Amino acid sequence: MLHNVGEVMENWGWVHYVSTTAWLYSGISAIHYFTLFITVGTAVLIDLRVLGLAATRKPVSQFAQQVYPWLWGAFWLAILSGFLEFITDAGDYLPDKVFETKMTTILLAVIFTLLVWRSIPKAETDKGGSLSEGSKILAALSLIFWIGSILAGVEIAAISGLG
Amino acid sequence: MQEQTQNWLMPLCQYLQATSWATAIRTSLWAYPFVQLTHFTGVSLWLGTNIAGDLRLLGVGKKPQTAAHVRDELFVWNWIGFCIVVLGGFLLFSATATSYIRNPAFRTKLFMLVPLALVWHVFVQTKTPVWGQASETPSAGRLAGLIELLLWFCVVMAAVEIPNYNG
Numbered sequence: 098m099l100h101n102v103g104e105v106m107e108n109w110g111w112v113h114y115v116s117t118t119a120w121l122y123s124g125i126s127a128i129h130y131f132t133l134f135i136t137v138g139t140a141v142l143i144d145l146r147v148l149g150l151a152a153t154r155k156p157v158s159q160f161a162q163q164v165y166p167w168l169w170g171a172f173w174l175a176i177l178s179g180f181l182e183f184i185t186d187a188g189d190y191l192p193d194k195v196f197e198t199k200m201t202t203i204l205l206a207v208i209f210t211l212l213v214w215r216s217i218p219k220a221e222t223d224k225g226g227s228l229s230e231g232s233k234i235l236a237a238l239s240l241i242f243w244i245g246s247i248l249a250g251v252e253i254a255a256i257s258g259l260g
Numbered sequence: 261m262q263e264q265t266q267n268w269l270m271p272l273c274q275y276l277q278a279t280s281w282a283t284a285i286r287t288s289l290w291a292y293p294f295v296q297l298t299h300f301t302g303v304s305l306w307l308g309t310n311i312a313g314d315l316r317l318l319g320v321g322k323k324p325q326t327a328a329h330v331r332d333e334l335f336v337w338n339w340i341g342f343c344i345v346v347l348g349g350f351l352l353f354s355a356t357a358t359s360y361i362r363n364p365a366f367r368t369k370l371f372m373l374v375p376l377a378l379v380w381h382v383f384v385q386t387k388t389p390v391w392g393q394a395s396e397t398p399s400a401g402r403l404a405g406l407i408e409l410l411l412w413f414c415v416v417m418a419a420v421e422i423p424n425y426n427g
Contacts, residue, residue: 123424127417131307134300134416138308142337152333159324160333166321167312244301251296 103187116185129178135171137243139164140210144243147213147228147236157228161217168210199249206242213239273357282354292355299348305341307412309334310381313388317397317405327392327401331385338385363425369418377411384408 106112115121143164145151152160183190190196216232276282285291312334316327325333353360360366384404391401 123417123420126420127413130420131413131416134304134307135311137301137304138306138341139312141305142308142312142334145337151337154333155325155329162322162324163316163330164312167315170321171311243304244297247300247304248293248297251293251300 099191100188103189103191106184106187109184112184115181122182122185125178125181129175129182132171132175132178136168136175137247139168139171140206140243141240143168143210143213144236144240147217147232148240149227149233156224158218161214165214172207193253195249195253199246199253202242202246202249206239206246209235209239209242269361270358273361276354276357279354281351282357285351285355292352295348295351295355297348298344299352302341302344302346302348305337306345307341307416309338309341310412311409313338313385314405314409317384317388317392317401318409319397319402323395326395327397328389329392331388331392335385359426360422363422365418365421365425369415369422373411373415373418377408377415380404380408380411 107116115125142151143161146153146157146160212235213232216228216235277286285295313327313331315321316323316325316330387401387404391397391404397405
């Protein structure tokens with residue numbers, strides 16, 4: 098069923114154009130990897146800051162205010178380019194269990210990143226002290242899920258040969 | 261020229277590929293993805309910190325910190341990321357060194373784009389305390405940040421092409 102739905106999507110005119118135009122597909126792939134690395138890298142930096150392991154000279158709110166716009170900008174570009182890559186091979190991706198695991202892990206990583214974001218004090222009230230244990234646990238979970246999403250991504254190629 | 265480099269490096273690649281760790285990575289179902297995970301985690305940290313610095317030089321997004329502050333805050337994790345990239349990359353390369361060295365996309369990435377981007381990164385990182393003192397970066401700093409961003413994008417683009425040239 099999922100495979101059939103995917104195959105229908107793969108045969109849409111513009112999707113067929115993307116999958117058969119080598120330079121376009123390569124460009125989309127490069128954008129996907131590049132923005133994904135920036136997303137994971139900046140998310141990990143914020144997690145390390147909340148855990149007190151990076152960029153500790155300034156209040157966390159200032160660091161977060163600086164880095165979050167880059168994180169979300171890269172994230173949406175990664176989602177868009179990832180969707181374009183996915184749709185060219187949707188028939189194989191949709192029923193694939195490792196792909197499902199990757200998507201679930203990314204969703205969990207995003208949820209924990211949002212929870213970390215909510216736990217960071219606003220610039221006006223941030224006195225520059227250490228964050229609560231709760232925030233640190235959320236940051237540790239976010240870190241684990243982002244690294245887990247990379248693992249799930251590489252496992253897709255290792256197990257199912259996709260990507 | 262490329263063939264000469266390939267011939268010169270081939271004995272070293274054969275030696276690397278025959279080592280016990282390279283054989284273990286190549287023949288195990290799980291080791292290769294875990295080494296890839298190490299490499300990609302390092303790349304995320306390395307690129308995340310590099311591009312953060314470049315975007316701040318370019319003035320993209322909010323500006324609560326100067327580019328010099330961003331550089332100082334990220335410096336240590338930037339180079340930790342680099343060490344992880346090199347470790348993961350070396351292990352990945354060792355596993356199938358003789359096919360990597362024949363791959364034109366890999367050679368372009370490793371022998372041309374990476375050294376160029378790395379030298380440019382060190383230059384930008386050295387100059388950022390000067391360019392990034394005030395909230396607004398001078399044109400030279402913005403241009404340098406843009407060039408670095410494009411260079412690392414080209415590195416990723418070459419890396420994405422590697423599987424297409426595997427013989």
